[in-house]
Amino acid sequence: MGSAGEDQSHVDVLIVGAGPAGLMMATWLAKCGVKTRIVDKRGTKVFNGQADGLQCRTLEIFDSFGFGDRAWKEANHMLEICLWNPDSNGVLQRSARIADTIPGISRFQQVVLHQGRIERFFLDSLESCSDIRVERGVLPTKLELDESLVESPDAYPITVHLRHLSEAEATPTQTGTAANGSAIQDGLFRSNLTADDTAELTRASALDAKSNTEEVVKAKYMLGADGAHSWVRQQLGFTLEGESTDYIWGVLDIVPITNFPDIRMRCAIHSADSGSVMVIPRESKLVRLYIQLTTAAYNGGKRADRSKIDPDAILQAAQKIMAPYKISYRRLDWWTAYQIGQRVGTQFSAHERIFLAGDAVHTHSPKAGQGMNVSLQDSFNLGWKVASVVKGLADRSILKTYESERRKIAQDLIAFDHQFSRLFSGRPARDIMDEAGISMEVFKEAFEKGNMFASGIAVDYCASVIVAKETESNPVISTQELAPEIKLGKRIPSVKILSQADARPWHLQERLPSNGRWRVMVFAGDVTKPSQKEIIERLGAALDSKTSFLQRYKPAGAHYDSVIEVLTVHAAPRNQVDIFDFPEVFRPYDEIDGWDYEKIFVDDISYHEGHGRLYETFGINPEEGCLVVLRPDQYVSYVGRLDDYDAVDRFFSGFMVAQTAQ
Amino acid sequence: MGSAGEDQSHVDVLIVGAGPAGLMMATWLAKCGVKTRIVDKRGTKVFNGQADGLQCRTLEIFDSFGFGDRAWKEANHMLEICLWNPDSNGVLQRSARIADTIPGISRFQQVVLHQGRIERFFLDSLESCSDIRVERGVLPTKLELDESLVESPDAYPITVHLRHLSEAEATPTQTGTAANGSAIQDGLFRSNLTADDTAELTRASALDAKSNTEEVVKAKYMLGADGAHSWVRQQLGFTLEGESTDYIWGVLDIVPITNFPDIRMRCAIHSADSGSVMVIPRESKLVRLYIQLTTAAYNGGKRADRSKIDPDAILQAAQKIMAPYKISYRRLDWWTAYQIGQRVGTQFSAHERIFLAGDAVHTHSPKAGQGMNVSLQDSFNLGWKVASVVKGLADRSILKTYESERRKIAQDLIAFDHQFSRLFSGRPARDIMDEAGISMEVFKEAFEKGNMFASGIAVDYCASVIVAKETESNPVISTQELAPEIKLGKRIPSVKILSQADARPWHLQERLPSNGRWRVMVFAGDVTKPSQKEIIERLGAALDSKTSFLQRYKPAGAHYDSVIEVLTVHAAPRNQVDIFDFPEVFRPYDEIDGWDYEKIFVDDISYHEGHGRLYETFGINPEEGCLVVLRPDQYVSYVGRLDDYDAVDRFFSGFMVAQTAQ
Structure with missing residues (x-):
């Protein structure tokens, strides 16, 4: 908690944002015994909806922290991708089956589990090995970095003002956060709570006693893991570069009632003229549907009329795409809608003292199931480096590798998502002469190639002081x-x-x-x-x-x-x-x-x-x-x-x- | 907790004893939604020492209740048995290696984890799926069975008086319980506590508010799982039949400092003249040694002078047996001593209303790692039957199969242990003419055959109303x-x-x-x-x-x-x-x-x-x-x-x- 002076305290590392990227950072620092605080402006962790695909590399990482087995046991396992598209008569048919994870690349395979459970595993891990606890309802209001101190090992060059919110401020009306960061009002059904989250909900109603006060924290290092609208990024004056598109997608998490035979498979369904659906089967009988919304009303321009989008409208779009199969539901767990956009940050750190990770430096569409994984892996890359430097074991030079290693990954992700989204959103070609359409063969190949990227196993860090690949400057070359x-x-x-x-x-x-x-x-x-x-x-x-x-x-x-x-x-x-x-x-x-x-x-x-x-x-x-x-x-x-x-x-x-x- | 009248309440099933057999019964009844109470006179669960081998069948059963993975993850896995005995020059040598679990018989293999953790898994399972909680510091003082009511489905023929102990009564000086039930003062070092047991220890210091009161409970069914000195068995007037022997064994749970190369294998070490040691490697760097005590002072008669037995004496015996290898320790977790005895109960139930399970109906030596397994499997056999009858789904006739199925297992266990213990305690034969000695070939064969029995997989229940094997009376015969x-x-x-x-x-x-x-x-x-x-x-x-x-x-x-x-x-x-x-x-x-x-x-x-x-x-x-x-x-x-x-x-x-x- 940081030993407090009157209203100023010191901490080695301050983390802003207790989503997956922030929690991963906190867990690393906990395992390494570094004095750390982690704050989040929200009053509770998330309980449903949100990102949910877990790459095999992410499961390997979870296992290295001791909770891979919990994710593996609770998650829905996705084994097969089925591609559906119109046959020569325009009738929907299954055209291919692909292994969802390339056999042999990992001892784990891609699974699906919602973000709230992932956060639970991190929170339990923090409790079991450290005194670090997420401080909720805490908002940073001012940030200063003393550049004259950034190279002094024992200095605290960072000053942050933290405001402790009142309960009402910390628990606003729940809204869905779209993948590109825009908040959309949604329907929220807490049907999916598990026993060990109950205590969390209770705690949320009694935030800490410091409510409505402000404090000043001096830190050696800081991580902004505060999402697409990152306050930390804004304070540093860094921007995201990229573009958005016209495509609007709806998302439904439902218990489906359907005669579509592959509803428990991951499916990519391209209809002839009504758009596409992606099916992601989940835990607790849930299925997530990503549904392309093609009606003109939603697609009049960059900022479509979202007030017209509700679960009924999204379901109707799905029914049209999946016909002649029937689909409906009695249980809706969560829904949202988003516009695809791909952006990546120009800089990942300020003087290797203040770092950014996760959505704060890259945003993209959710359909490839990459978001949470790449975010987690950002701070998985960073955590041990900061810990080594704080503990005086390693030189500050290793911190430069965070940006050199992770910015490339973010760019690859954006490129992958760009290609994948466009193929997915396009209309299938009617025949070989139909150049405006997407060839289903090209789509299948992209899916297969994408699987290697999507596994997280392909990550290949460049030469540096800690990767002895052959370069001109490296004093040690591997064999x-x-x-x-x-x-x-x-x-x-x-x-x-x-x-x-x-x-x-x-x-x-x-x-x-x-x-x-x-x-x-x-x-x-x-x-x-x-x-x-x-x-x-x-x-x-x-x-x-x-x-x-x-x-x-x-x-x-x-x-x-x-x-x-x-x-x-x-x-x-x-x-x-x-x-x-x-x-x-x-x-x-x-x-x-x-x-x-x-x-x-x-x-x-x-x-x-x-x-x-x-x-x-x-x-x-x-x-x-x-x-x-x-x-x-x-x-x-x-x-x-x-x-x-x-x-x-x-x-x-x-x-x-x-x-x-x- | 039973809806209470003034001082009389009703419950479907009352369980006396919250060791593994009692907890298994409670867990079955919890899963089936049966109104149950479970009481134990001790103030806390056990935290170290005690039985610890888990058969592959036991792990399959744990997995069926949802916590096989916890046992598998925490336990030490034993893969190989090494047999050591004197070579022709009388020098200790490894004479054979045997797979500890027969390959292919189960998806699990035999592992070792102390009883306190097993109890923790059951307690967590009870908490997650029911309101049943172990009531500690509660002692039954009077038991009546109204025989006129035993065949009436909705009757409560059992009346039990329960006394709620004061804190001092419920937490006596900790003693080691020998395998044959006799209590022996021991040294107890709580070095091995895990985080989720801390709450348990805290709770123990504040037993329930009913301290020093007595209540009357009416029950439909009852289980006595209250150990070798079973109070329930004594009330029913049932006895155990069998014998004890002259052999005295010491047990040390230590972190060994040794140059013996197989200390992390399960070993049977026969010295030429100094007796035998069995090595059981455990979790947390611990090793359990079962050490035969051959000094005359300990073996003067059926009741040896146990006051002479302490950890130093046991260690010295081990050092003599394991020479020329050195063994010592700095950390001792637990120790005890016991005399081998094998006994089995004449009856396993009174009118299929009051049942006995575990040590209450069979005692034997601990070295084959069978005790906790057979006890757990007693009530694993019984729990669903009682639940089906209480819920009115099945006829009372199925309850007779508890004794017909489990008494045979207990007898097999006793016979196995009898043979195994004698082979283990005997001096190795010097040559083929040495008839007083034990042939190491015979010992190895017994070990290999014993492995099938010890896996728990060999259990084969006889024909009955619920096993359609061919018999004269069965109306349905299988193909x-x-x-x-x-x-x-x-x-x-x-x-x-x-x-x-x-x-x-x-x-x-x-x-x-x-x-x-x-x-x-x-x-x-x-x-x-x-x-x-x-x-x-x-x-x-x-x-x-x-x-x-x-x-x-x-x-x-x-x-x-x-x-x-x-x-x-x-x-x-x-x-x-x-x-x-x-x-x-x-x-x-x-x-x-x-x-x-x-x-x-x-x-x-x-x-x-x-x-x-x-x-x-x-x-x-x-x-x-x-x-x-x-x-x-x-x-x-x-x-x-x-x-x-x-x-x-x-x-x-x-x-x-x-x-x-x-």
């Missing part, structure tokens, strides 16, 4: 061919490995939780071969020396793996070695816990869950092995030889801060 | 050969199937949650074949008739699947049919929810999780199919032809009660 499938700049893929000590199978990524640690992955090869064993002995000696990077960057008194963790995966048969065959630095000793049994793994067959074949899958030669450095967010920094200790040392020297107490 | 691997009397095995409507893969058992429903599983075969389709149409018509068993046994106004649920798994290619190809009774219509998309499944390949091959695995001919009836606890009642509707109708007529309002 990618030692592990062709552990691609520099991308997240490490996951296969099953076994713990050497107890034979338990784990997915590799399960051993890479988000706790702020860098990982040195030692792919030791077949250590029953004397040559390989000797290499490992030498590497162990280098790592164990008093001046090794393991020692230099670890604060005095910190646990041996708190900054950089060494994990080993060897390729010898499991039953021919035990952990005591490895140098102690690979299985460190603690005087209370004994030897560490959780650091050494093997690529071998399991009793019940098959064989991960890691060396084969990643293309690593077991008679050579390799060393890989992973960032705290699972992205690959470096791939090199096991006997090139110096290169790894040089890599860390590029941005880590030696701990003087050493 | 087992239609599905040779869906064995009558055993739980149905599980393979992956796909939902027809959305292509999502599920494990079959995931579609069989514990909610009190009987299931008619229609294995419809290849419904694209006209002959098979015709059979399904005819079956649909029979099921849909006004007089079908689906209609007769459903209370007026109840949901269509609330008593008997029809689930279909067909064998046609998924993309050649949709749910509207099946008669409506297989995918019923609801005026608010539309058609039910969750009743029809297909045996086909999934996008990401392989092919379950159900028909092949279960031995069902897709050109014939079959119909299977499952009890609410997933055990197989009946297997028959799809065109023999009458046999199924006759089966249900044997014990179901027609709902007069029909």
Whole structure:
């Protein structure tokens, strides 16, 4: 909560906005033990409607924070995309089936769950590991950044005034927020509340005792995750660049009563002349329909007459598009309407002190299910970097990679959405000569290509001080061919490995939780071969020396793996070695816990869950092995030889801060 | 809580004892909506120590109540058993490795988690689905059963006096309870508390306001799940029969500091002359050691001098057995000592009104990890039966199957434990001529055979009104050969199937949650074949008739699947049919929810999780199919032809009660 002076307090990081991007940031900082406040002007979290697609990469990230299983269990799983369009007689038919997630790219597949549940998982995670609590009904009113202090490590260059709202101010009439940020009055039915949200609702009616007061907060760093109309962005004078279009879409979340056979599949339905519908099956028997509104009244210009749009009008449009199938409903959970627009921010930070994330720097249409994912992943990229710098472990130079890495993603997203939306909104071509229409073959191909982007797995960060790709300036260059499938700049893929000590199978990524640690992955090869064993002995000696990077960057008194963790995966048969065959630095000793049994793994067959074949899958030669450095967010920094200790040392020297107490 | 008169209240079921067996019973009754109270004389639940092995069948059962994933995530997974014994020079060596769980028998494998967490999962489940709360510090003092009323459906033949203890009475000095029930003072270190137990501890300091009062409760049914010294059993005058032995064992739960390489495996270590150790690796870096105490002082007679037993003495015994490996510790979580004894109750119920479960009817040694599992499964067998009878859905005759089914299991358990304990406690044979010693080959074979029993999967219930095995008296006989691997009397095995409507893969058992429903599983075969389709149409018509068993046994106004649920798994290619190809009774219509998309499944390949091959695995001919009836606890009642509707109708007529309002 920040130790308060009279009306001024200090905090390391202040987050404005407690949607997914803000909560992700808070969770990272909580896991890393950074003093943080997070405020939101709304009186409660959201309970229904809103964004809801979860990419497989997002689920991997959730799993790294310990709640991937909750999302996986509660969500609706989407397995198949069905494309429907008119046959040669103009009658709607299913023309193709596509896997919704490309098989093999992740251990998770895309699922759907509404934003309120995602926020719940973050809130529970914050409660379980920190004192950070979302302060609701709190509005920032003034922001100052002292530019003379931005490069001083211990300074608090940011001053923010916060006003604590009264209850009435914090709980305005609920409105639907369109994807481009414009607020539209909607019908809101709280049919979908779950038990653990009840307490949240109760709390909302009794906001904090500071109601109607104002305070001043001094912060080292700040995140504006306050949505498309970002107040933080406005204070910084940054703008979004892009365009909007004429297309208006309605959204209905209903329990459908229909004889359309694919209503529980993700469907793209193009009618001959009445527009398109996208079907997104959801949890609790709900289905979300995105419905193109083609009636002239809605489309007279950039600002259509929205007062004419209501659930009945949207349903009628859907019925026309989906004919001859019937569709109606008795239960409506939420609805809204929006106009498509794609915009991206020119700058993602002010002096790497105040950052923007999520809708505050990119807006686009919701149909590809990307919005929440890209927003979450913005602050997933940023959180550990800010934590490392605040804690004095890393240099401020790593903060520049936030914009260089994430602005490109936002631009890719905008381009993807631009193409996808236009294909989706267009009328299907009647035949090959119909040039004004959209070819369904082109649409299907775009869908298939889009799936890779939409998975979140394709993200590939550029060369930087923390990604040792080949560039002119990088002092350390990787040897990618030692592990062709552990691609520099991308997240490490996951296969099953076994713990050497107890034979338990784990997915590799399960051993890479988000706790702020860098990982040195030692792919030791077949250590029953004397040559390989000797290499490992030498590497162990280098790592164990008093001046090794393991020692230099670890604060005095910190646990041996708190900054950089060494994990080993060897390729010898499991039953021919035990952990005591490895140098102690690979299985460190603690005087209370004994030897560490959780650091050494093997690529071998399991009793019940098959064989991960890691060396084969990643293309690593077991008679050579390799060393890989992973960032705290699972992205690959470096791939090199096991006997090139110096290169790894040089890599860390590029941005880590030696701990003087050493 | 029971609607109270002055000092007398009525309840459908009263449960005495809130350990695993009592909590399982309460959870069943909660899921079925039966008015229930559960009391326990202790002031809090347990927090460490105690039983901890979870069989794969127990995990399947937990999963059916919705918390299998919590146990699976928190538990330590044991994959391998290592046998250690002296080599020809008398030096300890690893002589064999065995899979801890037989591969393929379940989708879960045996894991370890302490009893306090299991109780937490049950308590959370009760809170989420009912008003039933454990009333702690409540002691029964008087029990009467009016035998003249035991056959009257609506009577309350049981009268119990309950005394509400003062705080001091309810929280005695914590003692370890030995497996044979004798209490032994122990050292208790609460190092292992988890966050969600903190509230429980707080609550314990403020027991209910009725402290030091007494009340009278009238109950229809009662369960004594009050442990080896069961007060309920004593009131009924029932006894346990069996024997105890001279062997004394010590138990240490420690974080070990050791160079023994298999400390994270389950190990059976036989020393040449110093006795045996069993190693059970646990969660939170803990390891449980069961250590045979051979010093004469402990073994002078049936009642050894336990005052000489403390953690140091037990550790010294372990060090002697495990030499030349070193073992010590800095953290001790819990310890106890016990003498092996095996006993089983002569009767499991009084007039099928008052039942006993768990340690109240069987005690044995803890080393096979069976105790909590068999206890839980006692009341898992009983709960739905009592609920069905209380709700007037089933005849009281089904209650007799509790004793006929569970007493045999208890006897098997005792026999298994008897053999296993003696093999484990014996000295290894020096050579083939050493007849006083135990052959390590015989021991390994016993271990391997024991694994099938210990999984809980082998349970095979005998013929009865609810298991249509061939007997002289049964009016309905199954045709087992239609599905040779869906064995009558055993739980149905599980393979992956796909939902027809959305292509999502599920494990079959995931579609069989514990909610009190009987299931008619229609294995419809290849419904694209006209002959098979015709059979399904005819079956649909029979099921849909006004007089079908689906209609007769459903209370007026109840949901269509609330008593008997029809689930279909067909064998046609998924993309050649949709749910509207099946008669409506297989995918019923609801005026608010539309058609039910969750009743029809297909045996086909999934996008990401392989092919379950159900028909092949279960031995069902897709050109014939079959119909299977499952009890609410997933055990197989009946297997028959799809065109023999009458046999199924006759089966249900044997014990179901027609709902007069029909």
